Amino acid sequence: MELRNIALSNLRLTNVNVRHSRKAPDISDILPSVRARGVLQPLLVRPHGDAFEIVAGRRRYFAASKVAEEQGMPTDDVLLPCAVTEADSDADALEASLIENVARAPMDELQEYEAFAKLLKQGRAVADIAQTFGQTERYVKQRLALAGLNSAIKEAYRNGDIEAEELQLLATATRSQQKNWVAAFEAENGPDGDADGAPRGTS
Numbered sequence: 001m002e003l004r005n006i007a008l009s010n011l012r013l014t015n016v017n018v019r020h021s022r023k024a025p026d027i028s029d030i031l032p033s034v035r036a037r038g039v040l041q042p043l044l045v046r047p048h049g050d051a052f053e054i055v056a057g058r059r060r061y062f063a064a065s066k067v068a069e070e071q072g073m074p075t076d077d078v079l080l081p082c083a084v085t086e087a088d089s090d091a092d093a094l095e096a097s098l099i100e101n102v103a104r105a106p107m108d109e110l111q112e113y114e115a116f117a118k119l120l121k122q123g124r125a126v127a128d129i130a131q132t133f134g135q136t137e138r139y140v141k142q143r144l145a146l147a148g149l150n151s152a153i154k155e156a157y158r159n160g161d162i163e164a165e166e167l168q169l170l171a172t173a174t175r176s177q178q179k180n181w182v183a184a185f186e187a188e189n190g191p192d193g194d195a196d197g198a199p200r201g202t203s
Contacts, residue, residue, distance in 0.1 A: 009075035014053035034063040042081040113146040150178040
């Protein structure tokens, strides 16, 4: 692995990052530090054509981009510290991203499921995933079982309406039982809102 300073304009987002999302991440907690001192922790990147894909460090990238925009700096002039890996398979890059993110901050149940499912799709065995991340095979299988969850249940968890224990319990229910739970939940809370049926973020 090689440490290099790479121009912001030469970095690209990639969906192998385990925290990948179409939405820009919340960077409010790290933005003041990046404004004051710049990006200190290297991003993990890999070569991709003439540019570099960000395997881990997406929030640092967005924070640096925001500061460059605020200061009117050309992205060619903004250099970020990067640890450059070889252009390995997506499975290797995803595994590296997962390790880096677990070390930085624990992921929630759905983020772990999505990451483990991607590794499984890339050819990693359950036993290999468990060994790499210091978990039991049963733990990995429990996370992978979340694949069968009704999308409304996943959304309820992401919104903070149900706890992790309830999420895991619902993963063991049949599709019919899950649909009944969703119907009861929406009858009590509304499809997009709190207990009074008002959409989130309104009063």
